[in-house]
Amino acid sequence: MPKKPDFQILIQELTFKTSRSGGKGGQHVNKVSSKVELIWNINQTAACDEHQKQLLLQKLANRIDKEGLLHIVADDDRCQYKNKEIAIKRLLKLIKESLIEEKPRKPTKPSKAAVHKRLESKKKQALKKINRNIIWD
Known part of the structure; x- marks a missing residue:
C-alpha cells in the first residue's frame, strides 16, 4: 500500500x-x-515521493503552469484567514482525489445466454414490426 x-x-x-x-x-x-x-511547486516538494509526484503531474496537468506550479484561488469569504483555510482544504482534497489509482479494466465477453437473449428480443421486435405492415384485404 503506497504511503x-x-x-x-x-x-x-x-x-x-x-x-x-x-x-x-x-x-x-x-x-x-x-x-x-495558493501556490505549490509539485516538482520541488518533499511531501510526496516520485511516484506520487508523477501521478499529480499527470492528473493535474491542466491546472499546472509551465514552471510546475499549482495555483488555487479562493475569494469566497470576506476574511483573508478563512480564504487561506478554504484554499488549503481545496488543495488537500485535490491531492487526495488525484492520488487514487484506477484499476485497469479487464475486458470480458458477454455470456452465451446473454447473446441468445438479446438476439431473441431482436427477432421478437422484428416480428412485431412486420405484423404491423400486413395489409388486410
Missing part, C-alpha cells in the same frame, strides 16, 4: 499571494486584500 503524502511538510511548502477581491463586501472589498492565491 500518504506528509501534509505537515506540504503546508510549510505553500506560498500565498493576496490581492483585492471582488464580490460581496461593499466598500470593505476595496480596502482589504482578502483574495488568496
Whole structure:
C-alpha cells in the first residue's frame, strides 16, 4: 500500500499571494486584500515521493503552469484567514482525489445466454414490426 503524502511538510511548502477581491463586501472589498492565491511547486516538494509526484503531474496537468506550479484561488469569504483555510482544504482534497489509482479494466465477453437473449428480443421486435405492415384485404 503506497504511503500518504506528509501534509505537515506540504503546508510549510505553500506560498500565498493576496490581492483585492471582488464580490460581496461593499466598500470593505476595496480596502482589504482578502483574495488568496495558493501556490505549490509539485516538482520541488518533499511531501510526496516520485511516484506520487508523477501521478499529480499527470492528473493535474491542466491546472499546472509551465514552471510546475499549482495555483488555487479562493475569494469566497470576506476574511483573508478563512480564504487561506478554504484554499488549503481545496488543495488537500485535490491531492487526495488525484492520488487514487484506477484499476485497469479487464475486458470480458458477454455470456452465451446473454447473446441468445438479446438476439431473441431482436427477432421478437422484428416480428412485431412486420405484423404491423400486413395489409388486410
